[in-house]
Amino acid sequence: MAKADRTTALVLYVWSVFMHVSRLSGHGINELLYFRVISPEDIGYIFSAAPAKDFGGEFTASYDEIFLVPADPADGCSELQDREIIQGQVILVERGSCSFVQKARHVEEAGGKAVLIADNAVDNDSQYLDMITDGSTTKPSIPALFLLGRDGMMIRRSLQRKALPWAVISIPVNVSSLASFPLKQPPWTLW
Structure with missing residues (x-):
């Protein structure tokens, strides 16, 4: 050819x-932002996430290797534990129990660089939700992204199976520069 x-x-x-x-x-x-899981290798795919509509900041830098740390508590609706691990990292929280803004604010207060809010519908592998403000006057300035439920569940499951405190990711990823972009998608996600 x-x-x-x-x-x-x-x-x-x-x-x-x-x-x-x-x-x-x-x-x-x-309108989607992409990140790649570098480690653990069993989930070494490129994932997509939808930025919040009317709150949160944008990535002002690209991180070739940064930790994706699951929040404790998982829903991120109260003060986060393990602040020394969270400091300067991307935090994975689960949807539910409080507003998206509250979750992002708790992550920002704990020193996180960004928050990925995974849908709590773990079978969701195609429908992004629009994350909007809750009407509060104090809005977080860190990037806030919505992650499909199945993606969040698979990341958490892999970390739990391997007893790992975090995944290593690259964020954001410019998919237009990757020749194999469609081939690196999670096999459970419909593209």
């Missing part, structure tokens, strides 16, 4: 993935 044909085929394939993601989630590919 000629180089021009391969390039055309790749562009068409990426466009079809974009259209599929747009139909499933209601978000365009530019």
